[in-house]
Amino acid sequence: MSVRVVLLIVLLLQAALSQMGSLQVTPNSPSTLFTNTTYLVSYYTLYNLPASATFFLDFSSTYIGVPNGPLNISSTIGAVSISGATGSCSASKCTLRLNNNAAANSNIQFNIGNLLNPPFLLQQTTSLKVTFNSTYSESSSWIINSILYSPLPMGINAMKQSDYGVGNTDVTYSFNFTVPMTPSNPQLSITIPSQVGIGNLQTALSFYGS
Amino acid sequence: MIIFAVVTPASNSTNSSGYVYLTISGLTNPQSMGNSSSFIIQLLTTTLPGTSTSCTNCLVAQVNSQLIAQSTVPGNIATINFLSSNTLIGQINTITVYSQLYASIPAGGMYQIVLPPSVSPVLPVNCSTVYGFTLTNGSSTPSCSFNATTNAISTNNFMFSSIGSVVIKVIINNPPDARTLPFWFRTFDASNNMIGNSTTPYLFKATPLTLNNTAQKNSTQVDTGFKLTVNLTLQVTLQSSDFLKVVLPQANYVMSGIVCSSAGINIPCTSVVDNSTNNLTISMSPPCSQCTNGSSLSFIIDGLINPSFINNYSQTVIVQTAHVAGVI
Numbered sequence A: 001m002s003v004r005v006v007l008l009i010v011l012l013l014q015a016a017l018s019q020m021g022s023l024q025v026t027p028n029s030p031s032t033l034f035t036n037t038t039y040l041v042s043y044y045t046l047y048n049l050p051a052s053a054t055f056f057l058d059f060s061s062t063y064i065g066v067p068n069g070p071l072n073i074s075s076t077i078g079a080v081s082i083s084g085a086t087g088s089c090s091a092s093k094c095t096l097r098l099n100n101n102a103a104a105n106s107n108i109q110f111n112i113g114n115l116l117n118p119p120f121l122l123q124q125t126t127s128l129k130v131t132f133n134s135t136y137s138e139s140s141s142w143i144i145n146s147i148l149y150s151p152l153p154m155g156i157n158a159m160k161q162s163d164y165g166v167g168n169t170d171v172t173y174s175f176n177f178t179v180p181m182t183p184s185n186p187q188l189s190i191t192i193p194s195q196v197g198i199g200n201l202q203t204a205l206s207f208y209g210s
Numbered sequence B: 001m002i003i004f005a006v007v008t009p010a011s012n013s014t015n016s017s018g019y020v021y022l023t024i025s026g027l028t029n030p031q032s033m034g035n036s037s038s039f040i041i042q043l044l045t046t047t048l049p050g051t052s053t054s055c056t057n058c059l060v061a062q063v064n065s066q067l068i069a070q071s072t073v074p075g076n077i078a079t080i081n082f083l084s085s086n087t088l089i090g091q092i093n094t095i096t097v098y099s100q101l102y103a104s105i106p107a108g109g110m111y112q113i114v115l116p117p118s119v120s121p122v123l124p125v126n127c128s129t130v131y132g133f134t135l136t137n138g139s140s141t142p143s144c145s146f147n148a149t150t151n152a153i154s155t156n157n158f159m160f161s162s163i164g165s166v167v168i169k170v171i172i173n174n175p176p177d178a179r180t181l182p183f184w185f186r187t188f189d190a191s192n193n194m195i196g197n198s199t200t201p202y203l204f205k206a207t208p209l210t211l212n213n214t215a216q217k218n219s220t221q222v223d224t225g226f227k228l229t230v231n232l233t234l235q236v237t238l239q240s241s242d243f244l245k246v247v248l249p250q251a252n253y254v255m256s257g258i259v260c261s262s263a264g265i266n267i268p269c270t271s272v273v274d275n276s277t278n279n280l281t282i283s284m285s286p287p288c289s290q291c292t293n294g295s296s297l298s299f300i301i302d303g304l305i306n307p308s309f310i311n312n313y314s315q316t317v318i319v320q321t322a323h324v325a326g327v328i
Helices: A003-018
Strands: A022-027 A036-045 A054-058 A072-077 A080-082 A086-090 A093-097 A106-116 A124-133 A136-144 A155-161 A171-179 A186-191 A197-209 B002-005 B018-028 B034-038 B040-047 B054-063 B068-071 B075-084 B092-101 B110-114 B127-131 B144-147 B152-155 B164-173 B180-188 B194-197 B202-205 B212-217 B225-233 B243-248 B259-262 B269-273 B280-284 B296-305 B318-323
Touching: A022 A124, A022 A136, A036 A054, A036 A124, A093 A106, A155 B068, A171 B040, A186 B018, B075 B180, B075 B202, B092 B180, B110 B164, B225 B243, B225 B318, B243 B296
Parallel strands: B075 B194
Antiparallel strands: A022 A036, A036 A106, A054 A093, A054 A124, A072 A080, A072 A106, A086 A093, A124 A136, A155 A171, A171 B018, A186 B002, A186 B040, A197 B018, B034 B068, B040 B054, B075 B092, B092 B164, B110 B152, B110 B180, B127 B164, B144 B152, B180 B194, B180 B202, B212 B225, B225 B296, B243 B280, B243 B318, B259 B296, B269 B280
16 A cells, blocks of 8 residues: 555545534424424434433524423434433523434434524524533534524504595505514514505504503 | 604513504505505514614514505596587597596506497597607507497507696597587506596587478468478488477467378377477477488478467477487
């Protein structure tokens, strides 16, 4: 075996050892904001994972509500359900245990919940540290895209126009609707349909909390 | 267009639901009858919770359906003026219509004249923009079409990007009689949604033709019976459903004695005394199935009685040809 071949093998081994598994965290349905739901945590491991391995999942940089205490949890390895997984959370950080061996190049999934979806649309960054053993661990992160969440619905109680004539100007439109919650520093945005013309706009707004 | 308004909760607590009453003034209803797409109302938070760090497009809740603007009442089209080049019955008439529009006509839309049932356009339809209208891009010649089902003349390439006066000229055939007839005016957008509709029609009444006739009494003595002989030359073709009418001044008529005849043959006729004028009107069908324009007719009415005095009025006899709804 030539020196060149040995060097190539060594380089390939280094490259393989520097690779880490990949993480994905997504909300299950319902994905409506500010609603309790379960989350799917997927991790693809490149290496054999011992039963004693731990998954330290950190939601503290997100606005996802995480209850303190034990988690409801179920798990699969390669789409096969397994039993024995456990999880508990404190201060938005959760420790998950598969309690089963997982072979290299397999996909591990945890369904955890219920968590509380964030109260507004914003991408949420989670991080995960997988500790294989006392000498090896991997860290990765995952951004939950905001488009995975649905805004809360608003209830329409009434909408009226002061006039219904074609093309009539200076018409007053009145809206009576319900907001499901009031965030801090709230703001209302109204998009006027293109078929409606805009003149000298004046607005008035009243809010009555329930 | 997006406008923003800050909601101030009634209490300092967040996360509470509530009712919002929002009014927006100064909007313009859709430019044709129908619905708009929905207003979109969104509730956002402008800062991250517990911080002053701004949060952009941080949507919390929204409604993007059901908030539909509606235009259900067409805008009025007022007729300012209606000029005729010839108002005589059955004649070709170039009409110039002055309308006041309260909503514009977009490209692809149309201005429409709904003709009365007995009025038709001279075909092919000839129309022209006199004022206000512009032709749609790419058009150089005014174009109109006629729908026989709706009896309406519609512009094909007219638009009007403003509100105000427009003037159009079209050529029509006047009605066959002098009854009062309504012309309606409408506008539509490119999707055939109505924009405007005349709330009151323009009422048109053609001028009766002069009927060449002679009416001869065989006696002019007061309070005596007489026979009236009428000869006339038609200027329009009469149908069997049309009428010949003779209007006689006030007198002590004994209507049971009135007999009508033509060419020696008695023909049915009706006699009616007008309650307000006391004039006697005798009506009969033409003594032919179709009396052609230019042909001569004669008929006799017997059993009439002269008035008890004589002056110009008492000697006046009016001879008319008429349609069921008006004088020809």
